[in-house]
Amino acid sequence: MTATSCKLAQFILLGILTAFSLTTYARVEVGKASPDFIGVDSNGVKHSLSQYKGKTVVLEWTNHDCPYVRKHYHSGNMQKLQKHATANGVVWLSIISSKPGKQGHVSGQQANALSQSRNAAPTAVILDETSEIGLLYGAKTTPHMYIIDKTGELVYMGGIDNIPSKDEDDIAKAKNYVRAALDAMAVGKPIEDNITRPYGCSVKY
Amino acid sequence: MMIGQSTWLVRVTIIAILLFAPLFTAATEDKPTRIKTPHLTASLVSEYKGIVPGQPFWAALHFDIIPDWHTYWQNAGDSGNPPTIDWQLPPGFQAGDIHWPYPQRLPVGPLMNYGYSHQAMLLVRIIPPDSLQPGQALELHANAEWLVCKVECIPEEGKFSLSLPVITANRQTASAWADAFNDARQRLPQPLPWPASVDVNASQLTVNINLSGVDTRQLQEVYFYPASYGIIEHAARQPYTVNNNTLTITLTRGDLRGQSLRQLDGVVLISERAADGVLKRAFTLAIPAAPTPSSTHPGLILLFALIGGLLLNIMPCVFPILSLKALQIVQSSAQAPATVRSNGIAFTLGVLISFAIIAALLLLLRASGEAIGWGFQLQSPAFVLILTWLLFAMGLMFSGLWSFGESFMGLGQQLTTRRGTAGAFFTGVLAVIVATPCTAPFMGTALGYALSQSTGTALLIFIVLGIGMALPWLLISFWPGLSNWLPKPGAWMEITKQILAFPLYATAAWLLWVLSQQVDQASLLVAFMSLVLLSFLLWCWQKLRTTTHPIYKVGLVLLLILTLAATLHQQHPPATTSNQIQGNWQAYDPVRLNELRRNGQPVLVNFTAAWCITCLVNEKVAISRATVQAQLRQKGVVYMKADWTNKDPRITNMLNQYGRSGVPLYLLYPGKGQDAVVLPNILTEGILTDALQQIATHE
Numbered sequence: 001m002t003a004t005s006c007k008l009a010q011f012i013l014l015g016i017l018t019a020f021s022l023t024t025y026a027r028v029e030v031g032k033a034s035p036d037f038i039g040v041d042s043n044g045v046k047h048s049l050s051q052y053k054g055k056t057v058v059l060e061w062t063n064h065d066c067p068y069v070r071k072h073y074h075s076g077n078m079q080k081l082q083k084h085a086t087a088n089g090v091v092w093l094s095i096i097s098s099k100p101g102k103q104g105h106v107s108g109q110q111a112n113a114l115s116q117s118r119n120a121a122p123t124a125v126i127l128d129e130t131s132e133i134g135l136l137y138g139a140k141t142t143p144h145m146y147i148i149d150k151t152g153e154l155v156y157m158g159g160i161d162n163i164p165s166k167d168e169d170d171i172a173k174a175k176n177y178v179r180a181a182l183d184a185m186a187v188g189k190p191i192e193d194n195i196t197r198p199y200g201c202s203v204k205y
Numbered sequence: 206m207m208i209g210q211s212t213w214l215v216r217v218t219i220i221a222i223l224l225f226a227p228l229f230t231a232a233t234e235d236k237p238t239r240i241k242t243p244h245l246t247a248s249l250v251s252e253y254k255g256i257v258p259g260q261p262f263w264a265a266l267h268f269d270i271i272p273d274w275h276t277y278w279q280n281a282g283d284s285g286n287p288p289t290i291d292w293q294l295p296p297g298f299q300a301g302d303i304h305w306p307y308p309q310r311l312p313v314g315p316l317m318n319y320g321y322s323h324q325a326m327l328l329v330r331i332i333p334p335d336s337l338q339p340g341q342a343l344e345l346h347a348n349a350e351w352l353v354c355k356v357e358c359i360p361e362e363g364k365f366s367l368s369l370p371v372i373t374a375n376r377q378t379a380s381a382w383a384d385a386f387n388d389a390r391q392r393l394p395q396p397l398p399w400p401a402s403v404d405v406n407a408s409q410l411t412v413n414i415n416l417s418g419v420d421t422r423q424l425q426e427v428y429f430y431p432a433s434y435g436i437i438e439h440a441a442r443q444p445y446t447v448n449n450n451t452l453t454i455t456l457t458r459g460d461l462r463g464q465s466l467r468q469l470d471g472v473v474l475i476s477e478r479a480a481d482g483v484l485k486r487a488f489t490l491a492i493p494a495a496p497t498p499s500s501t502h503p504g505l506i507l508l509f510a511l512i513g514g515l516l517l518n519i520m521p522c523v524f525p526i527l528s529l530k531a532l533q534i535v536q537s538s539a540q541a542p543a544t545v546r547s548n549g550i551a552f553t554l555g556v557l558i559s560f561a562i563i564a565a566l567l568l569l570l571r572a573s574g575e576a577i578g579w580g581f582q583l584q585s586p587a588f589v590l591i592l593t594w595l596l597f598a599m600g601l602m603f604s605g606l607w608s609f610g611e612s613f614m615g616l617g618q619q620l621t622t623r624r625g626t627a628g629a630f631f632t633g634v635l636a637v638i639v640a641t642p643c644t645a646p647f648m649g650t651a652l653g654y655a656l657s658q659s660t661g662t663a664l665l666i667f668i669v670l671g672i673g674m675a676l677p678w679l680l681i682s683f684w685p686g687l688s689n690w691l692p693k694p695g696a697w698m699e700i701t702k703q704i705l706a707f708p709l710y711a712t713a714a715w716l717l718w719v720l721s722q723q724v725d726q727a728s729l730l731v732a733f734m735s736l737v738l739l740s741f742l743l744w745c746w747q748k749l750r751t752t753t754h755p756i757y758k759v760g761l762v763l764l765l766i767l768t769l770a771a772t773l774h775q776q777h778p779p780a781t782t783s784n785q786i787q788g789n790w791q792a793y794d795p796v797r798l799n800e801l802r803r804n805g806q807p808v809l810v811n812f813t814a815a816w817c818i819t820c821l822v823n824e825k826v827a828i829s830r831a832t833v834q835a836q837l838r839q840k841g842v843v844y845m846k847a848d849w850t851n852k853d854p855r856i857t858n859m860l861n862q863y864g865r866s867g868v869p870l871y872l873l874y875p876g877k878g879q880d881a882v883v884l885p886n887i888l889t890e891g892i893l894t895d896a897l898q899q900i901a902t903h904e
Contacts, residue, residue: 030463067360103357140283140316157460164286165350166360195460197434201358202284205314 028137028146030194034154037133039095039126042111047093047124049148056185057091058178059146060122061139061203063104064114067166068200069142073118075168078143078160081179082121088186094122097134102204104142105129131205141200145178149185156181158196236346236366244353245270249345249365252386253379255372256343259335261805261877263386264300264367266290266349268325274355275322278308280432280471282318282439285358288327288351295343297334301878304328306392307474307487308430313356317439319430326389330805330878333371341371394472394487395799400861403469403492410437410456410469412492417854421447425476425483429454429490432470435461466494493864507669514673548629549682553675555633557668563637564667568660586723586776590732592638593716594769596709597736598743603706606740607747633675720776722815722850728776735772742768789834793847795855798874807842807876807900812860812868815850820869827888836897842873875900 028035038048049057060078062069072078082092096111098104106114111125128134137146137157147156161174181191239248246269253262266288268276277285292300306326311318331345350362397414404411412429427445431437441457454473469492477484601607713736721729742765749757791797793810801808811828813820827833828844837844847856849868860870863883871884873896884896 065357067358135315166352167350195435195463198284199286200284201354202313202316202318202356204356205316 028154028157030154030157032154033152034146034148035136037136039093039128039133041124041126042108042115043124044108045124047126049152052091052148053152054150055089055091056085056150056182057093057148058085058182059137059148060092060094061134061142061144062094062096063098063142063201063204064106064118065103066142066201071166071168072143072160072171073120075171076119077171077176079118079120081176084179085182086121086123088182090182092122093124093126094120095126095128095133095139097128097131097139098204099131100129103201104204131203134203134205139203141198142203143200144198144203147178147181147185155185155191156194157198158193159198159200162193162196164197164199236364238365238367240363240365242353242359242361242363243271244274244359244361245276247349247351247361247363247365249347249349249367250382250385251345251367251369251380252383253377255370255377256333256337257372257374257377258333258337258339260374260377261330261332263390264329264331264345265382265386265389266327266329266347266365267382267385268321268351268353270321270323270325270353272323274353275311275318275320276325276351276353277318277320278430279303279305280319280430280434281352282311282320283316284313285318285320285354286352286360288349290327290329291348292329293346293348294331295345297336298345299332299877301330301332304330304393304878306389307394307472307485310428312440315440318354319439324385326385328386328389328393332805332877337371339371339373339376342368343371344368390803392485392487393803394489396795396862397473397488397490398795398855398858400858401490401492403466403494405466405494408458408462410458410466412454412456412469412473412490414452414454414473416447416450416452421450421452423478424452425478426474427452427454427476428474429456430472430474431459432472435459436466436469436471468493491862506666510666510669511673511676514670515676517670517674545682547626549679551626551629552633552682553672553679555630555635556637556675557633557671559634559637560667560671560674561664564664568663586720586728587773589716589720589723590735590773590776591769593713593720593732593736594739595635595638596716597713598739600706600709600713601740601743603702603709605703607743608750636674637671719815719850724776731772731775735768738768739765789837790844790846793845793856793859795859798845801843802874802876802878805876805878807840808845808872808874809837809842810845810847810859810870810872810874810881812847812849812856812865812870812872814848814868823869823871823886823888827890827893830890830893833890833893833897836894840897840900842897842900873897873900 034049036048036050038046040046064070064073069078085092096104096106098106106127108127111127114120115122115125126133133139139146141159143160145156145158145160146154149155156177158177160178161171161176163170163174175193177193177196180193184191238250239246241247248267248269249264250267251262251264256262270276277287279287281287288303290300290303294300304327306321306328308319308321311320311322333343337343345367347365347367348362349365350360352358352360399415399417401412401414403413424447427443429437429443431439437459438457439459443454443456445452445454447453469490471490472487473490474485474487477486717729717732720732724732742761746758746761749761790811793812798808798810809828811820811824813824815821836842847853847859849856849860860866860868863870863872869886871886871888872881873884874881882896882899885892
């Protein structure tokens with residue numbers, strides 16, 4: 001009798017734990033519709049994913065104090081990609097999910113100053129200080145990149161490139177997954193690497 | 206005078222070396238062995254103070270990390286990065302990959318990282334060349350990069366140099382780091398000593414580990430560290446249950462859940478409550494995932510099973526039965542086609558039902574958590590003995606000592622239809638029983654696959670095996686035209702029958718030898734005597750055939766059963782099984798194997814059994830050849846024998862790890878911590894010498 005109730009308790013516990021583990025992250029999945037979100041940018045303008053239906057959207061999780069983000073901005077790599085993308089009609093949303101008081105958290109003004117000083121060219125910088133969008137997408141690192149196609153389907157998630165180092169010299173040697181994906185999409189080819197390992201600092205939730 | 210002069214010269218040289226030695230060390234100061242950053246102190250260290258020519262040794266990059274900060278494991282988890290070491294070694298030196306002690310969990314908000322706090326010891330095995338001269342001073346250079354994090358992360362790097370003298374083996378002494386090396390090695394994951402499997406679905410991985418011999422009440426915690434990104438959601442809980450000694454861990458699939466998982470790689474850390482605190486043990490998991498039906502070709506496996514079944518017909522241990530069948534078909538070709546057909550069907554049924562029974566038995570055992578494999582029947586002395594009696598009695602019957610009724614299994618002049626059908630059925634049964642020890646190569650694959658499948662699929666594979674075995678005979682019985690090549694019945698059949706008795710005696714003799722490996726000497730004598738008694742009783746049976754009174758026959762049968770039962774009761778395993786080094790080989794011991802591998806020693810492991818003919822042939826024609834033995838000695842290869850004659854879960858586990866359900870299996874560990882090379886099942890001297898040629902000479 002005690003054994004039965006013990007087993008029952010075990011199952012209930014297992015159920016609770018499983019349920020818990022599933023709620024940690026909503027699951028975005030490559031090949032499925034990307035979940036909609038509404039975010040406010042550094043100028044106080046609202047952006048939703050759904051408003052960009054018909055356009056390709058790039059999401060870039062960022063934190064200007066993270067050495068890995070610095071690698072790609074100091075070298076000019078990220079800005080170049082942003083310009084290449086937006087010039088081809090792609091919407092580029094940089095997202096900062098750092099909580100207030102944590103590394104990388106900035107005000108709208110600071111975010112604009114950063115964009116200007118770094119010559120960055122995103123469509124907008126979304127301030128996600130409630131972590132809502134970060135947790136919705138399961139963003140883990142800065143940078144962590146997502147691409148959503150014109151139909152609203154998630155087509156890429158992962159790293160910026162395939163050499164997880166902080167060394168700027170590696171950029172030239174690396175395969176830039178985001179550029180490769182955007183180029184493939186532009187000519188209607190399938191994306192070769194559509195899920196890759198994101199590398200960088202943890203998102204400061 | 207000459208002698209005096211040279212002594213003086215030597216002295217001056219020694220003094221000069223001693224004087225200048227500090228300068229040598231001073232020259233390396235620009236690349237230190239130790240680098241201090243604000244967050245940690247990194248050191249390049251060696252377990253020993255010197256290098257012995259040709260003797261592999263452990264070096265390590267050690268981090269002494271300030272509180273709250275950490276560095277990362279091979280899989281850093283959701284963020285972070287593992288350290289890298291780029292070696293610049295003197296010519297002829299080789300450095301292996303980093304051996305990572307098991308990490309700890311480092312949760313950061315909703316994320317999970319894997320790494321080390323306080324101390325991290327990244328072990329690397331280094332192999333110096335043989336050509337070094339004692340007295341040389343060598344410098345090992347390494348450029349390392351690492352990420353050290355609290356919440357924020359700092360990438361750091363260092364260029365290290367470690368100066369070590371070349372010395373002779375008898376001068377070797379441990380460095381101050383020796384204890385740290387020992388501690389770190391204890392935290393290296395070991396091969397999992399238990400059978401494990403993984404079930405894959407769209408969102409979860411279910412890992413099952415059969416913890417036989419573990420007191421699971423003492424389990425405190427179980428955690429799986431995946432070897433690489435995307436396999437599991439690192440931050441997700443890993444609930445586990447223990448049921449009948451089977452540990453089940455439920456893992457949430459990670460980013461790569463949309464892709465098929467070929468193999469689950471990682472480290473499972475099992476924490477156990479012990480008398481003096483908590484014992485933590487890490488094990489390497491490398492479980493081939495049960496393939497999803499869509500991604501593999503079950504059709505191909507079924508085809509293999511069919512071919513395997515066909516091949517069983519020409520296996521030496523089935524040969525006598527095969528001949529028996531040939532005679533039976535010759536016999537029945539004179540009869541009505543319908544009779545022939547029903548005989549064919551009866552034979553097929555006999556085969557199929559026997560296979561189904563074996564399959565059910567295997568699956569039942571699997572379900573009960575037994576570590577089993579093909580040929581397991583021959584691990585039971587009782588089964589071996591019964592098989593011996595059966596074959597011996599058949600041999601005696603073929604020799605004409607006795608007969609069973611008018612006929613037995615379809616032999617005899619006045620064969621009735623009914624008896625023929627029953628005979629054909631039992632011929633099928635007999636053929637399967639005798640065929641079981643013969644693991645044809647195709648069958649091994651099919652069976653290995655079958656045992657990892659769902660019950661229904663496994664059963665299907667066994668049935669197809671049976672169909673393969675019965676197919677030729679079924680075809681002949683339906684199209685007797687096919688048997689036109691068979692000679693006409695006649696007096697030659699009696700001669701053939703008598704000749705066929707001898708392969709049966711040979712098989713019985715071989716089985717007795719198998720038995721001799723399993724029981725003590727007294728039991729063996731009882732077994733031999735039981736055969737004499739068996740032949741006596743069969744002789745009596747024949748003499749009493751004309752007697753009308755059945756009481757004698759019943760009495761004889763009872764006596765026979767009594768004899769056999771008494772004999773079975775008197776079979777005892779040998780008092781001790783010797784685990785010592787015997788001749789040129791050592792008994793298999795997973796712990797010893799790991800030890801040897803850690804020491805970089807090359808090892809050849811021969812998984813064998815006394816009842817496995819292929820294994821014994823391989824030993825005879827390849828392993829025990831003088832050239833091969835000489836090469837083993839020359840290369841410093843340790844030769845281990847894993848004897849599976851009796852059930853041994855440690856061996857079964859290892860076989861399972863390599864996707865095998867039976868012997869033979871030959872593993873050659875080339876040393877230097879490299880993974881094993883699986884040698885072919887059929888060995889030749891050439892195959893072995895070529896394989897041995899590939900490994901570097903040890904010592």
